[in-house]
Amino acid sequence: MLRVSSSLLAGLAFASALTAQGNPTVPELSVNNTFRVISSTKHPITNNPYPAASTLPPGYTAAPGVAAGTRAWSYTPKLRAQAGANPPNYLTVVGMTQAVFTGSAVQSFPAPNHYQFRTGIGVTQPGQNSYHRTHATTGQDLLNVADQPLVISTWAIVEHSFNLTTPVPLPDLELLLFVEYRGGEWRDDPNGGQTVASDWRGGRGPGGWPYHGWAVGSNPRTITLGGDWNYRPKIGLLVNELVLTATGDHANAYEVPRLANETYRGNTACISDWSRASNGNLFFDVRAGNNWGSTGIAVVFINMGRSWFAGSLPTPFGNLLLDPTFPALDVLASITMPLSAGGTFSGANAQIPVPPLGFAARGEILKCQGLVFNAGFTSVTLTTASSILVE
């Protein structure tokens, strides 16, 4: 057991007055590590923290530029996917996010050819190991939102979000998100220079495989893997469900130093070498939404095991995948997480130390799920699940 709950009641007593506000906030599920992490390697021409040159799609380095329909995709292994397979619902998508880079090649603003990428959830095909999958060569997208013009007023990365009115309830699915180029972009294009922004150190998946890449626009699509497992295009989902992310320094592609402005909003940064690390820390990031206001509280359940628990609880609030009968179930109720505005908690500022687990822990899956509530133990709701493979 990682840590024994010393006092659940102490945690509950920590809940203070409910101050749910009327201001809206939608929980966000980023499949890259975070939008705020500093990207340290930039493209030599565009200054975009862009995937390594070896991963550029064919045609990108010469005029007329990217072929229409070319996609940059990012896959999150199900091992670490939020939520689970508790039917009938898996995730309720209410929007998406993407990061758009505009470089100094652009001469005037707003450039008429800047646009929100066509984006969505693609279908996958098996990859190179048990966890690995890639964008499929054929098949209809599960979700596809057409591109439209943007108004970009400065040289920068803009984190573009759109919120839909009609929620899209999705069944059990693979989290493969993509953005699609209109075609014709060129990295030196003085009229545009737009491309998708990426995270370097965006989190690697199990086995050290790259979980991102490219797909050409023609059918069947030719799929290539990214040349560097550290890169991820910045794409995310906005969902109705409360989001818990379990991660840590050792879950990223680097250990120290932690970068300024770094946050942990994604669920791909979830591979851990705690079996060897001497200073493992666990972070929990919570995105609950404004119903849990500025004084809501979250606590976390933890299991460890070689696989997912085979059953799930038919709860009205989500997808509890933890096994209450498992000996290693722990409630971190003594480590409460007070939520700030929007029902958020940033774990990087309040790490939970994890003892070195030793080599015996390799192959174990650390499974986590949160419970969020307001004062008086009201509005009790489970978060989505999150897990980490110990390697």
Next chain:
Amino acid sequence: MHPRALLWILLAAAAGLGGAYLALRESGAEVPAGATPPTGGQPPAERAPAPAFRWEPQVEPVPPLPIPTDRKSEKPLHVKSPWPPGTRIPVSRLPKVEPGKGIGFFDGTWLPYLNGLNAAPPATRDPDLGRVPPVIAKVVDADGLEWWVHADGSATTTRYKQVTALGQTYWDPATEHSAVQPNTNLRSTPETPPDRKDR
């Protein structure tokens, strides 16, 4: 009390209170500001509270759920600007917007809807970026739709988006926000990624 017993009490309480909470939410007792009620269709089945706290074996994935019919349309219903694309109109003062009757942000900012929409979801913006900067201009994009432009270069609009989900294609009212990231997201000196020692 034994910690295991305490845990079971917690789980049972969670199930009961959560069910009650969701039941209230379905009854309209807790409607988020700016939310729009569905106009028809079946409510998602997952909203039904569980009858009891019990185990159930995991089953195979089920077919896609029906998409609730809110305000989606077969064609875009937004209205284009009378001004040509690229027009920038300075804005010194916005009309006052009552909470729930405009584009809502996490910090309590409310902006007027644009492009003929009279309802749209709340906007998403990373709270770490601070409060929403004031609007300084209205700009017309390449499609002839209007955007609010903020002092930091961020932009906001409401318009219909073409969505294909679970085999259905439709246009849906949407709120969009492009948040300019701080310059600290870029670092001037390239670095070589430190690799894991075991690779």
